[in-house]
Amino acid sequence: MTTAPRPAVAEATGAGRSTAPRPPGTGLLGRATRRTGRRRGYEALSGWLFVLPAVALFLVMGLYTVGYGFLLSFARWNGFAPHWDWVGVQNYKDLLWANPAYAPRVRHAATHTLYVMIAVPLLTVLVSFPLAVLLNSARRMQTLLRSVYFVPYVTSGIAVFFAWQYILQPDGAVNAALKTLGMGSLAQPQGWLGNPHTALPTMIVVTVWGAVPVAMLMYLTGLQTIDRSVLEAAELDGAGWWRANASVVWPLVRPITAIVVLLNLRDSLQGFQTFLVMTNGGPGDHTNVLGLEAYRLAFLKDLAPTLGLASALGWLLFAAALVLALINLRVLRSRT
Amino acid sequence: MATVVALTPLAACGGSSGSGGGDTLTMWTFKQSHLAALRNAAVQFKKQTGITVKIDAYGPDDAYTTKVQAAAKTHDLPDVLEVHSDGEDLVLGGTGIAKDIAGDVGSDWSGLYQKGVQTSGTVTDEKYKESLPGDSKTHGVQKGQRFSVPFTAGTFGIVMGNKQKLAAAGITKPPANWAEFIADLKATKAKDPTGGGVALGLKVKATGLTWVLQPLAFADLGKDKYQALFGKDSSADFSSPDGLKVLGLYDQMQPYWMPGAQTQEIDGADQAFAQGKAAWDIGGTFTLAFLQQNGMKPDDVMAFGLPAPADGAVPQRALGPLALTGLTIASTSKHPDNAEKWMKFLAGQQVAAQFAKDATDVPATELGGDTASVMGATLADMLKTFNGTPDTTYDPSLNDFRPPTYDQDSMGDVLADLTPLGQKSVEQTGKAMAKLDNSFWATSK
CATH class of the missing domain: 3.40.190.10 (Periplasmic binding protein-like II)
Structure with a gap:
């Protein structure tokens, strides 16, 4: 890149050689313009070629499947019949109010989902922020501790959820530990997932356990970008550790809190794998959540033609997630 | 050969x-x-x-x-x-x-x-x-x-007992009726409070309903009244005296479930039984193969069809093969x-x-010929439950008396609140089951 005048253009624009107008694209200027245009064409083409795989992938994997799923939400289908039966918006009506076989289950699952959506983000923030603050102030073994606290995230998966199941059984580690510590009255004879009163709270704790590592890492990143001088100024003004964190650090990491809350809200709204593996919505339907209900309608109805209902429920969840995202954006904009 | x-x-x-x-x-x-x-x-x-x-x-x-x-x-x-x-x-x-x-x-x-x-x-x-x-x-x-x-x-509703645990509780032969079965459960539970209960994969939502309650209701009420439990007539459905009676019988099992039975899959419950965590296991004729895979010898198992109430309409109820x-x-x-x-x-x-x-x-x-010599004594014992007349045989394959959109999993969820979860009384469960069944009728086009 240079800012020096370009001789070729200067020559071409020199007056006195000819006053007659030249047809466009002739002469030095024309050749240069043509060359520039061609270069731009090549650049545009190569640009398109570079993004083409991504666009194709989006069209096939994204747009097609999204469109397919949206259309399916207006149909009745069992997954392999040659034709769909179009039912219009009946699937949505059935799920929301019209069908007493589906609507009460969806409402019940929505209530559980709401509990999870409130508890998981709240507890994740309450656990991960103090943990990040403590980790940030650790003078030794910070890397090791960070790795240790991140373990739940990298190990999360089916195997870990099965392990949790064993831990929470009547003869599992949690009950055994409580009995050893002389707190046997708190032990759950039917297991922590077998008692309808403890099953959902236990699932929330397991979900938070899996969500804390990423949230903590985000907070840690935020904490490490805070200018030391701000904290020193607070100290000079007489703020103690507690006051400095509550009144200086906490407001500064508020955007991160908003992201943590948004991510966990979304996961709580749509996630169901943990519930599927650990409780299948049980005992009874005391831990059924909306994501699991959609999965059940799609795959656990003995080949009943309810894939359209599952898709409709998926779109309702998407709409709810969209509303949450918009609210979150609005909150972020007004606070930052 | x-x-x-x-x-x-x-x-x-x-x-x-x-x-x-x-x-x-x-x-x-x-x-x-x-x-x-x-x-x-x-x-x-x-x-x-x-x-x-x-x-x-x-x-x-x-x-x-x-x-x-x-x-x-x-x-x-x-x-x-x-x-x-x-x-x-x-x-x-x-x-x-x-x-x-x-x-x-x-x-x-x-x-x-x-x-x-x-x-x-x-x-x-x-x-x-x-x-x-x-x-x-x-x-x-x-x-x-x-x-x-x-x-x-085969059929569902086959009860299997661990002969060793049963003998320890003084049980040497299958119970003749429901009351004896409950008494046997009480005996094994008293002998071994943690490992003397009943295993059943209640995490699979309809097992309690289809493997226990339905054959029990058929035996207690007879075919017509049993089928009426799933009908539109509120004087004969699950909220009726007949319905409450069978739900009451089923609720008698409440103290005897294996700890955490409601969190067990069918295979998990069978494995727990094979590992000695339960004295009884409710399954089907197919269960024995799985128990054997898990190290239990068929000869160590006492197998019989779910007992019928002695004063019920069909005291000698058979379990129909399907x-x-x-x-x-x-x-x-x-x-x-x-x-x-x-x-x-x-x-x-x-x-x-x-x-x-x-x-x-x-x-x-x-x-x-002699099925016992072909399949072994325990499997042959199970097959004895097939013996009955059309009137005395519970046929699990019959469904035409239920609403076309009937969903047994949802029904099983309601029943689980009665037992093993103990969240609803017999009356509340009867009402909830009748209400759900009516909603299936309402939506059957």
Whole structure:
């Protein structure tokens, strides 16, 4: 890149050689313009070629499947019949109010989902922020501790959820530990997932356990970008550790809190794998959540033609997630 | 012996050696316990016909269903599928994925099966009626079509006791009625408070309903009143005195469940029983094979049908056999003739007897003679529960008295709140079940 005048253009624009107008694209200027245009064409083409795989992938994997799923939400289908039966918006009506076989289950699952959506983000923030603050102030073994606290995230998966199941059984580690510590009255004879009163709270704790590592890492990143001088100024003004964190650090990491809350809200709204593996919505339907209900309608109805209902429920969840995202954006904009 | 086993069914097929020479069939099953036995049979089949059968097992049931669903969509199904009889087979048939074999299964073939299951897989008048609503799972089938032949038969509601634990509690023979059964549960639980209970995979939502409550209700009320529990008449449904009475009987099991039974899958409950974590296990005729796989000897198990109340309408109630699994040919199969040969080969008496021994399961084929010597004493004990008249036999395959959109899982969820969860009283449960059943009637088009 240079800012020096370009001789070729200067020559071409020199007056006195000819006053007659030249047809466009002739002469030095024309050749240069043509060359520039061609270069731009090549650049545009190569640009398109570079993004083409991504666009194709989006069209096939994204747009097609999204469109397919949206259309399916207006149909009745069992997954392999040659034709769909179009039912219009009946699937949505059935799920929301019209069908007493589906609507009460969806409402019940929505209530559980709401509990999870409130508890998981709240507890994740309450656990991960103090943990990040403590980790940030650790003078030794910070890397090791960070790795240790991140373990739940990298190990999360089916195997870990099965392990949790064993831990929470009547003869599992949690009950055994409580009995050893002389707190046997708190032990759950039917297991922590077998008692309808403890099953959902236990699932929330397991979900938070899996969500804390990423949230903590985000907070840690935020904490490490805070200018030391701000904290020193607070100290000079007489703020103690507690006051400095509550009144200086906490407001500064508020955007991160908003992201943590948004991510966990979304996961709580749509996630169901943990519930599927650990409780299948049980005992009874005391831990059924909306994501699991959609999965059940799609795959656990003995080949009943309810894939359209599952898709409709998926779109309702998407709409709810969209509303949450918009609210979150609005909150972020007004606070930052 | 192997030659004899192999030759007999082939003669029944009317086929000849090498008729399908060099061809290969593929077959899927969802029963891990059937895999080795099927492969043994395939070896014999290959010797006779030259046709290779490659068999793969995919489980559990839900995963298998999803795999079949996906393969059907991508036209990648095997030639032969083992399916849940009178369920998946008709669903696959209704959508054109299973081949209609009604014209190929003559009396010489269907006559090989036990009487109660000879027409399994056929669209009867009743099944056709069930298929008519647009939202029926089997919508699209036509009267008289046939989409499977039976492979294994059996029934649910079989109680198995750990003989050692039972003897320790002073129990040496099966209970004669429901009251004795409850007394036996009390005895084993008293002897061993943690390992003396009943295992049942209640995480699978409908097990308590279909394996215990329904046969119990049939025995207590008789066929008509039992069926009326699922009807529209509020004076006879689950909220009625009849309904509350059977729910009360079922609720008597509340103190005796194995700890955490509500969090156990069916296999998990069977494993817990095999590991000595429970004195009793409720399952089906198919359970013994799984127990054996988990290290329990059939001779260590006392097996009997769920006892009936002594003062009930049918005190000597039998548990009717039904085809539990069947064999279906995919309509995409390039070797349907060979597939039928294989299915008919498996129906042969001696092949089926060998299968029963290898898989510790009850084949749909009529074995004749002394079943105890073929299948062992415990399995034979289970089969005694089949003995009854049409009036005294609980037939789990009958569904025409329920609403077409009936969902047993949702019903099971409500029942779980009665026991083992103890969240609802008998009256509350009766009302909730009646309300849910009415909602199914309301939405049945």
